[in-house]
Amino acid sequence: MKPKLSLLDQALVSRIIEEACQLLLKPGIKVQNAEARKLLADVGAQVDEENMVVRIPEQIVHKALETVPHEFKLYDYEGNPKVQYGGDAVHFDPGSSGISVLLPDTLEHKTAESEDLIRVLKVAESLPQYDAQSTAVVCHDVPKDLHDLYRLYLVMLYSKKPIVTGAFSNTTVHHMLDMLAIFSGGRDALRTKPRAVFDVCPSPPLIWSNFGAGQLIVLARAGVPAEIVSMPLAGAASPVTLLGSVTQHAAECLSGIVIHQLAHAGSPIVWGGAPAIFDMRKGGTPFGAIETAMIDSSYAQVGKHLGLPTHAYLGATEAKVLDTQAGLESGMGVLVGALSGINMISGSGMLDSLLCQSPEKLVTDAEGIAMAKRMIDGMKVQTEMLATGFYEGVNFKGGDFLKQKITMQLFREEQHMPGKVIDRDSMRGWRESGSMDTFARARIRVKEILASYQRPELDPIHEADLRTFVLDLAHQAGLDKLPSLEEIQLV
Amino acid sequence: MSEDIEKLYKDMAQSIIDGDSDISVELAQKAIAINMPPLDAITKGFVVGVNYIGDQFGLGEAFLPELVMAGEAMKAAVATLEPELLKLGEARETMGRVVLATVEGDIHEIGKTLVGTMLSASGFEVTDLGVDQPAEKIIGKALEINASIIGLSALLTTTMVRQRELIEELDKENLRPRIKVMVGGAPITRDWATKIKADGTSEDAVGAVKLAKELVGKA
Numbered sequence: 001m002k003p004k005l006s007l008l009d010q011a012l013v014s015r016i017i018e019e020a021c022q023l024l025l026k027p028g029i030k031v032q033n034a035e036a037r038k039l040l041a042d043v044g045a046q047v048d049e050e051n052m053v054v055r056i057p058e059q060i061v062h063k064a065l066e067t068v069p070h071e072f073k074l075y076d077y078e079g080n081p082k083v084q085y086g087g088d089a090v091h092f093d094p095g096s097s098g099i100s101v102l103l104p105d106t107l108e109h110k111t112a113e114s115e116d117l118i119r120v121l122k123v124a125e126s127l128p129q130y131d132a133q134s135t136a137v138v139c140h141d142v143p144k145d146l147h148d149l150y151r152l153y154l155v156m157l158y159s160k161k162p163i164v165t166g167a168f169s170n171t172t173v174h175h176m177l178d179m180l181a182i183f184s185g186g187r188d189a190l191r192t193k194p195r196a197v198f199d200v201c202p203s204p205p206l207i208w209s210n211f212g213a214g215q216l217i218v219l220a221r222a223g224v225p226a227e228i229v230s231m232p233l234a235g236a237a238s239p240v241t242l243l244g245s246v247t248q249h250a251a252e253c254l255s256g257i258v259i260h261q262l263a264h265a266g267s268p269i270v271w272g273g274a275p276a277i278f279d280m281r282k283g284g285t286p287f288g289a290i291e292t293a294m295i296d297s298s299y300a301q302v303g304k305h306l307g308l309p310t311h312a313y314l315g316a317t318e319a320k321v322l323d324t325q326a327g328l329e330s331g332m333g334v335l336v337g338a339l340s341g342i343n344m345i346s347g348s349g350m351l352d353s354l355l356c357q358s359p360e361k362l363v364t365d366a367e368g369i370a371m372a373k374r375m376i377d378g379m380k381v382q383t384e385m386l387a388t389g390f391y392e393g394v395n396f397k398g399g400d401f402l403k404q405k406i407t408m409q410l411f412r413e414e415q416h417m418p419g420k421v422i423d424r425d426s427m428r429g430w431r432e433s434g435s436m437d438t439f440a441r442a443r444i445r446v447k448e449i450l451a452s453y454q455r456p457e458l459d460p461i462h463e464a465d466l467r468t469f470v471l472d473l474a475h476q477a478g479l480d481k482l483p484s485l486e487e488i489q490l491v
Numbered sequence: 492m493s494e495d496i497e498k499l500y501k502d503m504a505q506s507i508i509d510g511d512s513d514i515s516v517e518l519a520q521k522a523i524a525i526n527m528p529p530l531d532a533i534t535k536g537f538v539v540g541v542n543y544i545g546d547q548f549g550l551g552e553a554f555l556p557e558l559v560m561a562g563e564a565m566k567a568a569v570a571t572l573e574p575e576l577l578k579l580g581e582a583r584e585t586m587g588r589v590v591l592a593t594v595e596g597d598i599h600e601i602g603k604t605l606v607g608t609m610l611s612a613s614g615f616e617v618t619d620l621g622v623d624q625p626a627e628k629i630i631g632k633a634l635e636i637n638a639s640i641i642g643l644s645a646l647l648t649t650t651m652v653r654q655r656e657l658i659e660e661l662d663k664e665n666l667r668p669r670i671k672v673m674v675g676g677a678p679i680t681r682d683w684a685t686k687i688k689a690d691g692t693s694e695d696a697v698g699a700v701k702l703a704k705e706l707v708g709k710a
Contacts, residue, residue, distance in 0.1 A: 097648075099648075099677075099678050099680060100680065111680050111682045111683075138648055138678075140682075144648070144649070144652055147648055168647075168648060168649045169649060203598055203599070207598065209598065211649075233601065235556070236601045237601060278555075278601075279555075280554035280555045280556060281551055281554055281555070282695060283555055283601075283602070283605045283695065283696055284695075355677065
């Protein structure tokens with residue numbers, strides 16, 4: 001029996017979808033992209049060009065929901081399917097687009113550069129809990145024009161895993177698709193076996209910016225999966241009620257899917273988001289808040305009801321260091337996400353909301369992910385009789401179950417073995433191994449991973465083509481050369 | 492009579508604390524009707540409420556919705572009294588004038604609006620131009636109202652570069668240090684603020700008020 005968390009009953013799911021469709025008519029959706037407005041007008045949506053407000057009738061929404069795929073896969077470098085979007089499959093990737101990293105020695109939140117992203121990539125590559133990489137931090141040692149695509153460049157050089165990424169402009173998205181196509185063997189091959197999904201963000205409340213809608217159109221036509229990251233902020237940029245925010249999320253996603261499917265029917269897209277409640281004391285957006293997780297779980301339920309692949313931002317925290325708050329918030333978020341059957345859960349490694357990545361947190365979060373995965377694996381009926389077959393010869397003696405063959409056969413299936421970051425030692429053992437807390441153990445684990453990491457073997461022609469392509473863009477951005485990278489001799 | 496006046500001041504303060512714009516406007520009209528000096532209504536009545544909510548917020552006892560609603564009630568009361576102030580040729584004494592805006596190409600405004608509310612509550616006169624504002628418009632407004640601070644918000648890594656452009660424009664026109672520039676937004680780091688020669692940055696609205704006070708020499 002697989003456990004499943006449902007915060008909404010069926011009637012509530014229907015009401016959310018119904019009211020979301022009402023929002024698409026009144027007040028409508030602001031669409032700041034002319035091409036998207038034209039696509040909508042052409043199928044009969046009512047467009048107020050002056051105010052860029054579009055009213056989308058329900059039948060247009062239903063039409064889009066008929067053509068949108070219910071599942072798709074992401075592939076690794078070698079073309080093996082590794083991530084299943086759709087159904088109740090659960091995957092995790094590190095939180096993306098942080099601007100700083102936690103330095104373990106000084107606890108400083110240092111502005112991120114290439115070497116920091118590479119550390120994050122190496123750690124995430126080595127941990128099986130992360131089914132995909134993300135373009136985890138922005139590297140400030142390259143010019144702004146290169147920020148989005150340069151992150152992808154480093155991921156492609158240091159990883160073989162599928163990638164959750166996103167572009168920062170309507171120009172660079174084409175470059176990023178071209179980069180992925182170099183490794184896939186062309187744009188058609190990329191479409192058939194996409195390695196990456198691109199995050200695309202509406203702006204709350206109910207706005208598709210020129211950039212956001214532009215991304216939807218480009219990605220739909222490229223046939224590369226788009227992931228809607230709708231982010232209602234309950235009480236500030238969306239209704240204060242959690243259900244009101246879930247409904248706004250639905251309206252933003254539905255309108256996004258309509259634009260996307262109108263640009264190219266049948267292209268894959270994900271019902272995703274990074275909502276949060278709005279903290280009324282500090283004005284922040286707490287991704288570690290339980291209400292944030294409740295919004296995520298609820299909108300995922302709505303997305304599943306519509307038969308769509310799902311995504312959410314969970315497993316992040318507002319804590320600034322790897323402390324108890326970081327652990328409990330990240331752990332709870334990950335567990336809620338897993339129990340909700342969300343296909344891709346982004347956010348691990350993140351401190352200070354989504355601003356600061358930490359390799360040490362990535363290894364700690366991986367333990368939480370493993371626990372959550374064990375949880376959703378559920379209670380298993382392993383034996384014909386649940387217990388009565390175990391007592392022969394036991395004679396009321398504790399410890400005798402350890403001598404049973406079946407214990408040896410089944411303990412690995414019944415119990416998840418945590419890594420060394422989790423302490424289950426005796427007091428004596430703990431003292432003898434240095435009286436370390438979680439952070440100290442995580443630091444050691446990160447050092448071990450970095451020492452044993454080996455860059456994946458990539459086709460040298462692919463790699464050279466990719467470098468030439470990115471170098472050319474760097475030249476256009478006014479850079480003589482790209483930052484030098486350890487392990488890589490630049491051409 | 493003076494007891495009535497005392498009661499009116501108290502009600503004014505309370506209307507701000509309650510965040511009730513209808514009542515604060517009603518009380519402002521009452522003040523005009525009984526020929527109460529408009530500056531007295533503001534400083535002895537409404538401002539007392541703003542200060543109270545500001546203090547409570549600082550203590551973690553009041554929350555943003557209360558602060559924002561108090562700011563709205565204050566704004567409505569002052570707007571009602573303003574024509575009277577003008578007639579008398581009087582002006583409120585403020586901490587200084589601030590122009591706030593989100594840079595061109597960026598439509599995020601929650602953080603900026605909060606900074607505006609906090610600055611107003613702390614005695615600054617805030618002109619919030621809103622989102623997606625080109626540099627020349629922001630600078631133009633700052634010159635028009637003789638502002639001492641421009642506060643520039645950017646939430647996107649793609650739009651933060653506009654902060655630098657505005658600062659360069661001010662330098663070109665020799666408008667600094669007369670006009671100081673505070674920058675803010677999720678992707679804004681101290682390194683960035685230093686690099687673009689901004690006068691300061693803060694990660695949150697409380698810090699922004701502290702910075703603004705420093706910049707006008709009233710910390």
